[in-house]
Amino acid sequence: MVESVKMGSPGPDLSGRIGRVSAPLREQVLEVLRDAILSFRFKPGQRLIERELIDSTGVSRTTIREVIRELAAEGLVKTIPQKGAVVVAPSAEEAEELYELRGVLEGHLVKKFIENASDAEVVAVRKAFTQFEQTVERGGGTASMLKLKDKLYDLLARGAGNRALQASLTQLHARVSLLRATSLSSSEERPRQAVQELRALVEAIEARDSRAAQRASARHVANAAKAGIKGLGEAV
Numbered sequence: 057m058v059e060s061v062k063m064g065s066p067g068p069d070l071s072g073r074i075g076r077v078s079a080p081l082r083e084q085v086l087e088v089l090r091d092a093i094l095s096f097r098f099k100p101g102q103r104l105i106e107r108e109l110i111d112s113t114g115v116s117r118t119t120i121r122e123v124i125r126e127l128a129a130e131g132l133v134k135t136i137p138q139k140g141a142v143v144v145a146p147s148a149e150e151a152e153e154l155y156e157l158r159g160v161l162e163g164h165l166v167k168k169f170i171e172n173a174s175d176a177e178v179v180a181v182r183k184a185f186t187q188f189e190q191t192v193e194r195g196g197g198t199a200s201m202l203k204l205k206d207k208l209y210d211l212l213a214r215g216a217g218n219r220a221l222q223a224s225l226t227q228l229h230a231r232v233s234l235l236r237a238t239s240l241s242s243s244e245e246r247p248r249q250a251v252q253e254l255r256a257l258v259e260a261i262e263a264r265d266s267r268a269a270q271r272a273s274a275r276h277v278a279n280a281a282k283a284g285i286k287g288l289g290e291a292v
Contacts, residue, residue: 082122085113086127089109089127090127093234094233094237099143100145104140106124106140130230148288154232155232158281165212165273166212167270169181172217177211177215178262184204184208185254188201189255199237201247205254209229234288238288239283242283246283256275257276
């Protein structure tokens with residue numbers, strides 16, 4: 057059976073681009089719900105009620121359940137017995153611990169990248185940063201900015217040549233997705249500040265200056281943590 061968007065349903069309109077592009081329907085619904093969480097249309101701690109999601113998107117229960125499982129794998133949703141799916145709401149203490157781990161892993165990441173990456177891989181990182189910078193300049197959404205940051209970090213992880221480190225960072229970034237979104241949306245200035253911090257990181261990488269790159273990475277994570285934890289308190 058072909059699923060389609062049901063317009064005029066009660067609850068928030070989550071139809072977005074569902075049914076209007078060629079991507080598989082599940083991927084379209086996943087993108088719409090992910091964006092709703094990262095843009096705080098769904099608040100941390102809020103229940104995601106299947107019936108309401110079905111009504112607002114017009115897709116089947118099976119599709120909604122598949123999407124919720126994917127969101128859980130991304131660290132944006134968790135399932136609580138007798139309550140169902142809820143948007144994750146990490147405590148300030150949990151957030152601090154995750155950012156501490158992120159600082160350690162990313163500091164090691166840039167060190168290994170500088171040691172092992174080819175010149176072509178350094179150029180690719182610069183291009184990814186430029187894409188992020190341009191998105192910030194034109195006022196792109198939080199979800200778009202996160203995708204481009206993920207692309208930059210993925211390039212760093214590949215160039216570092218350590219698969220275990222890459223896997224650990226992928227898992228960590230999934231767990232802190234909401235915190236990263238909170239950080240970028242905490243103020244109008246934060247995305248531009250992130251651009252400045254990442255520019256310093258990329259320039260240090262281009263200079264093959266490991267110490268400067270690690271300092272830039274630490275500064276970026278520390279500022280992101282401060283903004284993310286503050287914004288989380290305001291969002292809950």
